[in-house]
Amino acid sequence: MPALIGLEGVTKRFTSRAGDSVTAVEGVSLEIESDQFVTVVGASGCGKSTLLKLIGALLPPTEGRVLRGGRPVQGPSRDVGIVFQSPVLLPWRSALDNVLFPIEIMGWPVGKYRAEADRLIELVGLQGFEQSLPRELSGGMQQRVSICRALIHDPPLLLMDEPFGALDAMTREELGLELLRVWSERRKTVVFVTHSIAEAILLADRVVVMTPRPGRIVTTVSITLPRPRTLEMEFSEEFKGYAKLVRDAIGSTKGARP
Ligand SMILES: Nc1ncnc2c1ncn2[C@@H]1O[C@H](COP(=O)(O)OP(=O)(O)O)[C@@H](O)[C@H]1O
Ligand SMILES: [Mg+2]
Secondary structure (H helix, E strand, O other): OOOOEEEEEEEEEEEOOOOOEEEEEEEEEEEEOOOOEEEEEOOOOOOHHHHHHHHOOOOOOOEEEEEEOOEEOOOOOOOEEEEOOOOOOOOOOOHHHHHOHHHHHOOOOHHHHHHHHHHHHHHOOOOOOOOOOHHHOOHHHHHHHHHHHHHOOOOOEEEEEOOOOOOOHHHHHHHHHHHHHHHHHHOOEEEEEEOOHHHHHHHOOEEEEEOOOOEOEEEEEEOOOOOOOOHHHHHOHHHHHHHHHHHHHHHOOOOOOO
């Protein structure tokens, strides 16, 4: 069985407005198995978002190949749910109608997905807010709506680009654990980008560590902490060991750091 996602020697170069060539991702090879929760961690500007867009076929690689199920990806697909850093909800639609929006776009029968929308909304703790407009919800609640929206058509692959980036630490941890609950219930492959080492470890089966520009993968670390994960695990020796591994891998590419 081929891996769900395969990257083979993938390089992505952009041309800046000044006409210079910028290598955002260079020579990345990576395999992601079905049902894995993979986090990608690295400094700002190291090519994490670009990598995620390559995986989601929102961008074509300059060199190399991106495969899904052993076949080259053609373009954006229904099999993928994407959550961006900011919620991007439609302001005039209720939470429920935002969640159901992809179904409408795909021309599927909305009524049939109503129960599923309710279930997801309950799963992320938003019951009672179905009819609220985005502006009536906090940032964290809006992000929960976007997560439901990415999940409504039950895509086997979920791509998340620093989805909790704009949130305070407490909301962030709480939402992370909620996401793990959804993932364990619905079993999907998740690729989750973050610049937080602790978040990367707490959520993942495997942490992919990227170097600063041009973005390369320095190492991947398998996380064997038991599931379900809890916040207390962050204080364990095992967790601290992982954190040191990841920090050293990032640090080793930047020169000496205290
Ligand atoms: N569309 C683009 N055009 C030109 N340069 C880009 C574009 N997208 C990203 N870059 C550059 O590629 C590098 C990596 O960006 P990005 O993938 O967004 O990093 P990260 O998500 O890790 O912060 C940065 O130097 C960024 O300026
Ligand atoms: Mg980014």
